[in-house]
Amino acid sequence: MPGPTSSERVTIYDVAKTAKVSTATASKALNGTGRVSEETRSRIKSVAQQLGFRPNALARSLTSKRSFSVGLLTDDTYGRFTLPVMAGVSEGLIDHGVSVFLCSIDGNPDLARIHVDALLDKQVDGIIATGKRVDKPLPVDLTHLSVPVVYALTAGPAGALILVPDDRQGATEAVRHLIAQKRRRIVHVTGPESFQVVRERAQACQDALHAAGLPTADALTLYGSWSELWGHEAVARLWSGANQPDGIFCGNDQIARGVIDALRERGVGVPTDVSVVGFDNWEIVAAQTRPPLTTIDMNLKELGRQAGLALLRLANGETVAPGLWKLPCSLVVRDS
Amino acid sequence: MPGPTSSERVTIYDVAKTAKVSTATASKALNGTGRVSEETRSRIKSVAQQLGFRPNALARSLTSKRSFSVGLLTDDTYGRFTLPVMAGVSEGLIDHGVSVFLCSIDGNPDLARIHVDALLDKQVDGIIATGKRVDKPLPVDLTHLSVPVVYALTAGPAGALILVPDDRQGATEAVRHLIAQKRRRIVHVTGPESFQVVRERAQACQDALHAAGLPTADALTLYGSWSELWGHEAVARLWSGANQPDGIFCGNDQIARGVIDALRERGVGVPTDVSVVGFDNWEIVAAQTRPPLTTIDMNLKELGRQAGLALLRLANGETVAPGLWKLPCSLVVRDS
DNA sequence: CTGAAAGCGCTTACAG
DNA sequence: CTGAAAGCGCTTACAG
Numbered sequence: 001m002p003g004p005t006s007s008e009r010v011t012i013y014d015v016a017k018t019a020k021v022s023t024a025t026a027s028k029a030l031n032g033t034g035r036v037s038e039e040t041r042s043r044i045k046s047v048a049q050q051l052g053f054r055p056n057a058l059a060r061s062l063t064s065k066r067s068f069s070v071g072l073l074t075d076d077t078y079g080r081f082t083l084p085v086m087a088g089v090s091e092g093l094i095d096h097g098v099s100v101f102l103c104s105i106d107g108n109p110d111l112a113r114i115h116v117d118a119l120l121d122k123q124v125d126g127i128i129a130t131g132k133r134v135d136k137p138l139p140v141d142l143t144h145l146s147v148p149v150v151y152a153l154t155a156g157p158a159g160a161l162i163l164v165p166d167d168r169q170g171a172t173e174a175v176r177h178l179i180a181q182k183r184r185r186i187v188h189v190t191g192p193e194s195f196q197v198v199r200e201r202a203q204a205c206q207d208a209l210h211a212a213g214l215p216t217a218d219a220l221t222l223y224g225s226w227s228e229l230w231g232h233e234a235v236a237r238l239w240s241g242a243n244q245p246d247g248i249f250c251g252n253d254q255i256a257r258g259v260i261d262a263l264r265e266r267g268v269g270v271p272t273d274v275s276v277v278g279f280d281n282w283e284i285v286a287a288q289t290r291p292p293l294t295t296i297d298m299n300l301k302e303l304g305r306q307a308g309l310a311l312l313r314l315a316n317g318e319t320v321a322p323g324l325w326k327l328p329c330s331l332v333v334r335d336s
Numbered sequence: 337m338p339g340p341t342s343s344e345r346v347t348i349y350d351v352a353k354t355a356k357v358s359t360a361t362a363s364k365a366l367n368g369t370g371r372v373s374e375e376t377r378s379r380i381k382s383v384a385q386q387l388g389f390r391p392n393a394l395a396r397s398l399t400s401k402r403s404f405s406v407g408l409l410t411d412d413t414y415g416r417f418t419l420p421v422m423a424g425v426s427e428g429l430i431d432h433g434v435s436v437f438l439c440s441i442d443g444n445p446d447l448a449r450i451h452v453d454a455l456l457d458k459q460v461d462g463i464i465a466t467g468k469r470v471d472k473p474l475p476v477d478l479t480h481l482s483v484p485v486v487y488a489l490t491a492g493p494a495g496a497l498i499l500v501p502d503d504r505q506g507a508t509e510a511v512r513h514l515i516a517q518k519r520r521r522i523v524h525v526t527g528p529e530s531f532q533v534v535r536e537r538a539q540a541c542q543d544a545l546h547a548a549g550l551p552t553a554d555a556l557t558l559y560g561s562w563s564e565l566w567g568h569e570a571v572a573r574l575w576s577g578a579n580q581p582d583g584i585f586c587g588n589d590q591i592a593r594g595v596i597d598a599l600r601e602r603g604v605g606v607p608t609d610v611s612v613v614g615f616d617n618w619e620i621v622a623a624q625t626r627p628p629l630t631t632i633d634m635n636l637k638e639l640g641r642q643a644g645l646a647l648l649r650l651a652n653g654e655t656v657a658p659g660l661w662k663l664p665c666s667l668v669v670r671d672s
Numbered sequence: 673c674t675g676a677a678a679g680c681g682c683t684t685a686c687a688g
Numbered sequence: 689c690t691g692a693a694a695g696c697g698c699t700t701a702c703a704g
Contacts, residue, residue, distance in 0.1 A: 058394050068458075099455065146345070284590075358674070393698095398699090400680090
């Protein structure tokens with residue numbers, strides 16, 4: 001049996017020749033398109049298999065107008081947020097044969113432009129924009145592109161498809177958990193009020209307390225920075241007055257860690273005297289607090305997966321409802 | 337002046353037609369190859385510019401046999417190590433017009449195989465393999481591929497090009513810093529001895545102490561886990577005997593954090609009584625310790641950049657010295 | 673210096 | 689059901 005014509009990569013031409021058919025028939029047989037007799041099809045397939053034929057995706061893309069690759073723009077190089085999103089995108093798409101170009105833009109508009117142009121030149125089927133804040137857009141205009149765009153964990157223009165965690169729902173879960181632990185004096189220690197997520201979580205917290213008939217005075221939300229230090233300060237402030245809380249919902253895990261450390265230093269038992277719930281489920285923080293932290297997971301990997309699949313549908317010409325998709329968060333119960 | 341023939345993307349055919357030359361000439365003019373008169377060249381270029389011509393990279397790759405894309409395999413989805421490496425690779429390569437396919441394999445050999453096949457189908461110019469441990473290979477065989485492979489922060493086969501941080505040098509810097517702070521009783525609290533980096537750092541630590549004429553009894557290296565908890569335990573052990581250290585070099589920042597917290601809880605001053613140096617410069621840990629942690633940065637982004645550039649040279653047929661490239665670490669001085 | 677032609681490796685109407 | 693031909697958008701010898 002004749003082998004491939006050269007030592008180079010085997011092409012569909014080699015397959016066709018070996019199977020004694022035209023390349024057109026070979027193509028149809030291999031792709032399951034057109035009408036080919038079962039006998040011919042299986043013969044061609046087995047020949048392809050024997051020769052180790054792998055189609056050149058570039059050539060295929062040139063005619064099919066589908067590159068089976070997408071671009072992922074991120075400006076959160078060192079952050080913890082986009083990594084799981086990226087992993088989810090990649091995981092969701094590889095099953096469909098699509099690969100993901102990673103473009104780290106580091107907040108640099110020129111670099112972003114260069115990356116976008118490179119992606120377009122490479123005929124990507126679409127672009128996913130991801131960031132670390134749902135209320136800040138990437139420093140590059142992605143409207144009027146010739147390919148679909150999906151936004152994940154970053155702001156997008158009106159009419160765009162944007163996927164974000166459901167902060168309200170997450171915060172509600174956190175507070176309900178505290179209430180279920182029989183906590184009655186619950187406060188919220190969170191980040192800077194300038195963050196939209198901060199305001200949403202705070203509002204959801206208030207609403208949940210209100211719904212349970214618990215006190216919701218404004219003073220029960222303490223805004224600060226996203227740091228452990230702020231957790232310490234908040235505890236100092238709370239414990240300087242009377243009427244100390246028995247439940248603390250923190251805006252992120254770092255604050256929660258500061259809170260827990262501060263409570264321990266004061267001899268306040270967690271969770272015996274005070275229950276604490278964080279937000280992010282940042283393993284490295286949440287699992288190392290003493291006791292390990294009960295917190296909210298934003299399911300970012302799943303968010304990434306959905307972003308990828310939505311983009312794929314768009315690229316396939318299917319219609320996808322645009323707007324803000326809020327994906328559910330989960331409560332992760334540990335020991336705090 | 338006639339515009340592009342259709343509302344679709346403008347091709348080199350449109351440019352040639354508008355400039356009244358052949359596509360061959362247009363191609364040469366645009367790419368700076370072949371002989372074209374200066375007049376023609378600039379005319380073609382300005383036409384291309386006006387029409388907003390952007391070459392289809394797929395078509396170009398089909399003939400040129402260069403796709404200007406590479407694959408990046410990583411099995412450290414949630415880790416902090418490969419993210420900067422990836423960013424460095426992307427940053428170093430985009431300047432050369434090459435884009436990076438991100439493949440997160442999560443330790444799954446089948447998935448890895450699927451990704452590699454997809455990359456090969458897409459005619460990548462090369463592959464970079466990255467992991468989180470220099471002494472563990474990825475779960476996929478990358479030898480005998482038709483494209484060059486570079487390993488970064490992961491084990492590779494004999495004869496391969498492998499880039500890793502210079503752990504010995506990093507550890508030496510750490511110890512020298514402690515010595516420069518007039519510390520004389522220095523111990524090393526580190527991770528599991530099963531990690532190659534642990535053994536190398538420990539050895540370098542011993543060597544540096546020895547070179548300075550300081551005590552190097554084996555007991556001065558304490559092996560444990562990569563956790564804060566272990567930092568606490570190590571301090572408890574060290575302070576239970578006599579002859580307590582005045583300098584502690586930790587195997588990573590988490591251990592260092594545990595050590596610093598434990599010292600504070602005992603009322604031991606850092607850095608007044610004891611100086612502490614970590615390893616990793618993991619911002620989120622190092623910057624939040626009290627006091628902020630002096631530590632070693634592995635310069636992973638630079639490592640990634642170099643890996644990308646090395647791969648590019650290989651892809652260009654240039655010769656690159658294979659073997660283990662140890663890239664320098666830097667001491668980052670904070671307040672501990 | 674410039675262009676006609678062939679080719680990269682596929683797929684897709686269109687005939688037969 | 690099968691194949692000859694054209695085409696995707698470029699580049700590259702090869703002539704002129």
